[in-house]
Amino acid sequence: MASVRQFQVTFDCADPERVARFWCAVLGYEPPSPPGGFGTWDAYWQSRPEEKRGAWFACGDPTGAGPRLYFQRVPEDKVIKNRLHLDVRVGTGLVGEERLAALEAECARLLALGAVRVRLLTADGFNESCLVMQDVEGNEFCLD
Known part of the structure; x- marks a missing residue:
C-alpha cells in the first residue's frame, strides 16, 4: 500500500491572491513564479478570459518542508465555522506566561497584516x- 508523502491544503475564498499573500506573510511562504512566458501574475491574469481572472493562487514553503497552500475562488460567502483550520505553532514547548507572551507577540504581528483576534x-x-x-476573509486559525 502506498503512503502519501505530500499534500496541499486548499482554501475556498472570494479573493485567492489576497488570502494567499496573507498566508505567505504569516508562514514565510512564497508564491510561485508566474507561468512561463509571463513576467508578472498580472500579465498572466490579463491573458485569461475575464471570468477566470484571479480564479486561484498558490504559495509554498521555500524550504519544501511544509505543504503547498492552494486558494480557489468560490461564489458563495463563508457562513459558518470552518470544519478544518490551521494551527500556527508559535508557542511549541512554552508554558504559562512565556507561552502567552509568544502568542500575544505573534497576534500583534498578524493584526497588522489584517488578521482579527477572536x-x-x-x-x-x-x-x-x-x-x-x-x-483576511474570516477563516479561523489558531496561534498555538
Missing part, C-alpha cells in the same frame, strides 16, 4: 493556551 483559550490543565484568530 478569543484567547486559556490553559485548562490538559491543553496549553492558544489564541483563536481569523484571516
Whole structure:
C-alpha cells in the first residue's frame, strides 16, 4: 500500500491572491513564479478570459518542508465555522506566561497584516493556551 508523502491544503475564498499573500506573510511562504512566458501574475491574469481572472493562487514553503497552500475562488460567502483550520505553532514547548507572551507577540504581528483576534483559550490543565484568530476573509486559525 502506498503512503502519501505530500499534500496541499486548499482554501475556498472570494479573493485567492489576497488570502494567499496573507498566508505567505504569516508562514514565510512564497508564491510561485508566474507561468512561463509571463513576467508578472498580472500579465498572466490579463491573458485569461475575464471570468477566470484571479480564479486561484498558490504559495509554498521555500524550504519544501511544509505543504503547498492552494486558494480557489468560490461564489458563495463563508457562513459558518470552518470544519478544518490551521494551527500556527508559535508557542511549541512554552508554558504559562512565556507561552502567552509568544502568542500575544505573534497576534500583534498578524493584526497588522489584517488578521482579527477572536478569543484567547486559556490553559485548562490538559491543553496549553492558544489564541483563536481569523484571516483576511474570516477563516479561523489558531496561534498555538
